[in-house]
Amino acid sequence: MIPELGHISLIIAFVLAIGLTVIPFWGSFRTNVAAMNLAPSLAVGILVFTATAFGLLATSFLQDDFSVAVVAANSNSLLPPIFKFSALWGNHEGSLLLWVLILSTWMTAVAFLSRGLPLTMIARVLSVMGLIAVGFLAFSLLTSNPFERLLPNTPLDGSDLNPLLQDPGLIIHPPLLYMGYVGLSVPFAFAIAALIGGRLDASWARWSRPWTNVAWGFLTLGIMLGSWWAYYELGWGGWWFWDPVENASFMPWLMGTALVHSLAVTEKRGVFRSWTVLLAIFAFSLSLLGTFLVRSGVLTSVHAFAADPERGLFILVFLALVVGGSLLLYALRAPAVASRVEYNVISRESLLMVNNLVFTVAATIVLLGTLFPLVMDAFSLGKYSVGPPYFNAVFVPLMALLMPFMSIGPISRWRQDSPRRWLHELLVPAIAMAALAPLLSMMLFDFNLWVALAVLLAGWVTLGVLRDVWRRLAVGGSGGLQWQRLSPSFLGMTFAHIGFAAVVLGAVVVTQHSEEQDLRMTEGQSAELGGYRFEMTHISQEPGANYVADQATFVVSYDDKIIATLVPEKRRYLASGQVMTEAAIDAGILRDLYIALGEPIGERAWAVRLQYKPMVRWLWIGAFLIGFGALLTSLDRRYRVQVVSGQEPSPVKGQGLGFAR
Amino acid sequence: MDLHARRFIPLLGFVLLSVLLFRGLSLDPTSLPAARLGQIFPEFAKLELQSGDVISVVDLNQRPALVNVWATWCYSCRIEHPYLLELAKSGVPIYGLNYKDDPVKARGWLAQLGDPYRLNIVDDEGSLGLDLGVYGAPETYVIDRDGKIVHRHVGVLDQSVFRADFSAWFPALMDAQAPVAQRALDGK
16 A cells, blocks of 8 residues: 555656646746746645655565565665665665655755745746656656556565665765755756846856755765765775766766856856856756666666666656757857956956866766767777776876866956966965975875875965965954954855865875785784784674674784774675675774775685775865865855845955955 | 857757767667677687686687686676686686786785686786677676687676576586575575
């Protein structure tokens, strides 16, 4: 009964979504206030019914109802309850339901938090989002019904959740990632609504900005968690693989990064308008494309869902309608006149243009690399795979190119600036870092040119930003620090830029200075790596909830002082017979020590992999700062005080964001 | 005018992309180019990973056998590895093709994780892989008694794949596998 109720809820949500697509949209052209006013209630209705469907599916999982096909395929009676719950989105059908649930959450949030906006705008934005909901609900109901039953041949027990996914990181990784993916539909909907209404102005940019930042922040956090999970769960210490599915989340992120910055220019200066609209369309299109790549079986990947051409065709048609339609709209409606607002080559506008170019090119490169095997296959030129070497070769120089501009950007002025001023502002940090970089990199590790360069660039970016913070605080000269001058959006930008510098530094250091050793070890034996001593004290076997684990206990010491006791495991899951490595990690700000068990070799001996990973945490701490910064910006006061009336592109109004001086 | 025409460029690009994706739907990224099926395994003269001897196709003499393409840089290979060990234990001859890899790392990997391979062909430049039409790692080929390539699997090989697609060539194994599965359930 429960699954049927869930199915019915989903159908009701689908009908409401059709209503949301049609009625307010129609109303916005006939200025029918009643029709437009329906939009928020319809959005709430969709949320209520998708949440009901979601809750009912979760109930089926928790109650071990193996007559439901997805439960039987992805859960097991021995599975701990929390994983029974997260198993809901460890598969295609359930994760699609999560997708729709998150979309309706965003829709409802837009409906409630945009009260100050013109009614036609809200109505159109929600209608566009309603259309997306129609597509995904239809996709779920027609091709991937999560409530399908296995009757009368109900299995006695389920075939278990993939052990790789039985991990706390995987409980929150997909929801966060989807918050980001799906959240990009909000700026998309705003862009489409603005194109339809012909109002691509500063207020449009100001309305989209907080939504974009929040969605992008979630996407950042989602990607960060995914990388972290891969690091500790896959068992050999890698943190990024350029796998097609990773790329599917990375492309919208790169495009989103360009969008976040481009929106700033459009809001502050009223320029780059068509470009910003295009980026908003691209960012969401890439997130739809990612959905297509992951769920259609077009590309092979470790974490792609089960391939099904029929589903692929459905998403492709939907993709063609949504993306094709919006690009056609763009071609017809984008402002054809070049902006009247002038800006000099030496200005913040130009620097942000560089940011936009770098990130757009980066997204294109990742797209090309991801699709290359498909292109060659389509033209019968053979089967290929594009590996990390390609991506690294093009990606690393791009990011290195970006960083000098990134250090100038935040201190530069709109409209017109002078290189002399930049020199004056940044010479001291540059010299300081140039002197410090080799020193720092030598102090921590052996000297390495790449690390020194990374320290230089990352330090330059950080010092530049911090100097700006200091000056803002100390301005006025009356002694006390002016904390109120640090607006949430300025602070958010500061966090995000420092976070980016940390990611770059962490990536370079861990790539250059990692050490690893594969050894055969028995009880009582010890080994040295990176100055640390690892002693294997004993081996044991422990039962877990739904697995049996072989454990080896290691005592790690440095200069004869015991630092940590680490217990890596090798688990054999009972239901599937799959074997999983659980690495043991001693985490630290400057280094991680990482032990993974290989195979047993003879009596009481194991193959062991020891790894020393310097500064690997900086990657995730940095990414966390980026995401946190992005979320922080949305608290800015000027987003809460919504301006209703149409405004001209506002000239630099300065202190709101505090960019102008 | 031309400013207006330029606005259609993104749409055009997208149309091309859609055509490509549509074509992609009808392709199976894991299927073997038909030309290779039924052919004799290509001739080669390569080093063996552990012994350093030069080996050729005649050394793959335990047949039918699996030829498994692997590398230490390939992370799905690590997921696949325990199952290969299990297969080797139950008597399936497996030859390794160590593809575009560093032999030192490869030896370390086998020392750490166990060695399911009868022989390992060092294909550090990937030239034999090219002859075979290797798409990436892991991949597993079946060569029959006569040395012909009769099946190809792209991606991780596990028990369900083996049962479905490989068992025809290793009929004796299916009975032998039951106790292995039983042991798994007993948690040993």
